[in-house]
Amino acid sequence: MAADTGDSGAPDTENLSVSEVEELYNAALADVQASASLTAEQRKQRGQRLAALSKALRAAKRKPPEKTxxxxxxxxxEPTxxxxxxxxxxxxxxxxxxxxxxxxEFFERYGFVVFNDVLxxxxxxxxxxxxxxxLEERTPGLRRDGPETWSLLSSERYGLPEEQxxxxxQMVANRQNPRVYAALDAVLPRIGHLEDFDSPHPEPDSVVVTQDRWCIYRPAADDETWRTAENLHLDVNPWTYxxxxxxxxxxLRYGSEDFSDHRFPLQDFRAELTAVQGRGCPTGEHxxxxxxxxxxxxxxxxTRVVPGFHRSFMPWLESLGAMEDNLSQCGQHDNWVLRRxxxxxxxxFSNLDPLHGLSRRIPLRAGSFLLWxxxxxxxxxxxxxxxxxxxxFITGFRAGEMTPGRAWARAAAVQRLCSxxxxxxxxxxxxxxSEQSCEAPRPQPVTRGTSRERMACDHVLGTVPQGDAEGLLKAFEDFHLHCRPLIHVGGQKGEHLDAAVRERKPKRALELxxxxxxxxxxxARCLPDGATLYTVEEDAQNATLAxxxxxxxxxxxxxxxxxxxVETLKPKLLELAPFDFVFLDHQKALYLEEIQRLEAWRLVRHGTTVVADNIGGCNRADCRRVTCGCAYARYVRSSGSYCSRFFWGSRDGIEVSSAIKPEIPDHCVAPCLRRLST
Structure with a gap:
């Protein structure tokens, strides 16, 4: 960092940001502190410079954002x-x-275009x-025709689903809609003939569409908490591009060999968007x-866009300097790159960046297709x-941009997912x-009013051989991944559950x-011979399917x-007690209440392993989110009655706790539950 100085030693900081002036001030302060061996005149000059910078720093902090x-x-x-x-x-x-x-022509001038009547x-x-x-299937209580239930949705993810x-x-049908294809084909740069083109796509100029997701914004006129955060960004690493x-x-290979974890191959479909590297084409590669x-x-x-920014991209990038200098937001005006x-x-882009003033909202009719x-x-x-x-959201690029290895792996993944x-x-x-390549059996999509649970079981029982426990687990995981979400621990966290069962070797286990x-x-497949698992389910249909x-x-x-x-089954559970192993996998809001109830009834004893699924792992003292399970996690980690370990999954984790006291002391039992022990 350098700044011109006049005869008085005062630096010129007029065009510097607050963080840059502060950097100069800190350097001057270090000079003053290390001036013991200097002459009196030199120390005076350094002192004057420090005083000037102190004044400049105060002035910079008082400047309104638009002056920085x-x-x-x-x-x-320029504004457009x-x-x-x-x-x-x-x-x-x-x-x-x-x-x-x-x-x-409009697209090349403004950097975006709207096609009407595409759908x-x-x-x-x-x-x-x-x-x-x-949304209704994954959000209990939500109804599209019930405005009083819309508060169950979240605005924290820009209205996006959890899946990548x-x-x-219908999403897949829209991706292969002829009018969607024609719109993308109209604006993408053409590649032309390529020697030795090796691809599952017919030609280098075939338009390949990305596998993306949808978004929903709730009507927020009467409730500001429903409003999604506003932002400006680029979905690309500028230095990579x-x-x-x-x-x-x-x-990227799109997880074509392993679909057991719902994060793959979906993660690679996101990576292909932001890791693109341009070749100087005026409209970019995607x-x-x-x-x-x-x-x-x-x-x-x-959606809003900054018209014409594609023509300013390279001068803008050159002004940023090295990527390593743009990895964090040190000051309130700083922009930064988030590496993926x-x-x-x-x-x-910072919320204080003047670029916000250059952005333009693009209102759209239903069925329109906005491309940028x-x-x-x-x-x-x-x-x-x-x-x-x-x-x-739909993004497009030309098939000729992919190497054969990536192209064939990608097609294999899409074939499996579209089966x-x-x-x-x-x-x-x-x-x-091709149409002929997607004939593998797949559970049919659930329509409104159809039980996804029954459809999942029909699919599993219809495709898995009798007695194949491992195949049954895999079939449930595939249904969750490819058709509709199910409530299950999954493969990644399931490995920690397996390990906990095998380590404890319980004779009597309980699942809620x-x-x-x-x-x-x-x-059960991990239990020793002669052991029994008692599993509690309050829904009669689910119990029958299970x-x-x-x-x-x-x-x-x-x-x-x-x-x-648990309450209605108290006599039966007391008859079966104690349990060597307990798995909590129902409503996270009840975890703390349930473990304290089991303690009060002496169903949990010294050495009992308690495993809880869907724990958020943040353990914040002020957290009140039911979906996080923090109250339960704080209890087993701090009560002194358990030795507890936490393992992350993909979106949440699993807590494995072992009771370490012969008797759970009364002070660890909630007062409101003590009466349940009698």
Whole structure:
């Protein structure tokens, strides 16, 4: 850091940020502290410089944000007024699929373009219904027609689902829609003929679509807590794109050999977006897009872009300097790059950056397709209306950009994930697979009103040989991954559950929350000979389905399903007590209450292993989130009655605790539960 100084020794800090002035001040302070061997005149000069910098630092901190200057701001594009639709000025000018040439000219000038009528009304309605069905299945109590239940949704993830990619019938159908394909084909740069083109896609210029997800914004006019955070960013590592840092995008293999963990191959589909490396094409190598499902006006929240930023990208990048100097936000005006897998990343802009003033919201009609150059800064605005916002994200690139190894691995992953879903003649282009290649059996998608639990069991029992416990577990995991989410511990956390059972070697085990029998089968196959697992389920249908799964796995002799709750089954549990092993896998809000109840009834004894699934792991003293399980985690970690270990899974973890006292002392039993021991 350097700054010009005048005769008085006062540095010129007019164009420096607060953090830069502070850096100069700290350096001057160090000089003063190390001036013992200097002359009196030299010490005086250093003191004067420190005093001047102290004054400059105070002045810099008092400056309003708009007065703070940064070098990269000089490279930003000029403010742009966007042309409006002649028939409705609430919308930006849009184009039909047949008007591809004018659409491309608009795209090259502004860095984005809107195609209208890409989805028909029926296709929009089917997609919206599919999103609601998914939300209702994973959010107990939520109803699309019940506004009083919409508070159960979250605004913390920008309205995105937890999955990194969604493979449901209408989502997959939209990815191979001819009008979606034509819009992407109109704006992507062409590659032309390639020698020795080795790919599952028909030609180098085939448009490959990404496997992405959807978003939903709740109507937040009356509740500010429903508003998603506003932001601006680039879905690319700028230094990787420019070739200044290496990319590992061609090493992606999309988990084509192992689908047991729901994070894969979905993670690689995200990595391929941000690890792209450009080749100097004026429109970039990828085009990002939003397929709009409901009429979306300015106040409804949604996508915004900075028009023309694709032309400013290289000067802007040069002004940033090295990537290593942009890895963290040290000051309130600092932007930063968030590094991701395979050399990719996302570049985040500070909320105080003047670039926000250059962004433009892009309202969209239902069925419209907004596309933007990947080098265009974009983000979102929060919903402030009484209307929902719903959209599907689709990005496209040319097949010729992929090496054979990556292309074939990607196609194999998509084939597995799309197994059993209808494919169109465009499937070889967009997916690298043909209609004939997707004939593997797959559970049919759940429609509204159909029990996903019953469908899951029908699929598992219909495809897994009798007595194959391992195959049954894998079939449940595949159904969860490829069709609809199920409540189960899963493979990664399941390994820690297996280890805990084998280490304890219990003769009598207890599970709270049978559901469909997945974890019961998982535990029972690890039990020693002569041991029994008693599993409690309060839902009669789930209990029946679980018994069928257990019998199919050939483990009925080791597992007893008890219908009811812990309270209603108290006499039976007291008769069976004590238990050497307890697995909590029902409602996280009840974990603390249940373990204290088991203690009060002396069902837990010295040496009992207690395992709890779906623990958040944060252990914050002020955390009140039921979904985190922090209250239970704090209890077993701090009560002095347990030796506890925590193991992370993919989104949450599993807590393995061992009771270390012969008797659980009364002070560890909640007063309100003491009466239950009598």
């Amino acid at each position: 200057k940064r070098p990269e701001w000089q490279s930003y594009p 007024a966007l042309p409006k639709c002649s028939d409705d000025p609430r919308y930006v000018r849009s184009f039909s699929i047949d008007d591809a040439q004018r659409a491309k 028909e009304p029926g296709e929009c309605e089917a997609t919206v219904s599919e999103i609601w069905t998914s 990619a969604v493979f449901t019938p 420019a070739g200044l840092k290496a990319t590992e995008i061609e090493s 085009v990002q897009g939003v397929l709009n499902l409901l009429d979306n006006l300015e106040e409804d929240g949604g 897998a395979a050399g990719g990343g996302s570049f985040k 150059n990947q080098l265009v800064v974009h983000g979102s605005c929060a919903n402030r209306s009484h209307n929902f916002r719903m959209a599907q 059993g879903l209808p494919l169109s003649p465009l499937a070889p282009h967009v997916f690298g697979i 929350g049978t559901y469909l029998g997945y974890s019961a089968v998982r535990i 018994e069928a799964s257990i019998a199919h796995a050939g483990l009925s002799a080791k597992i007893v399903v008890l219908l009811g709750t």
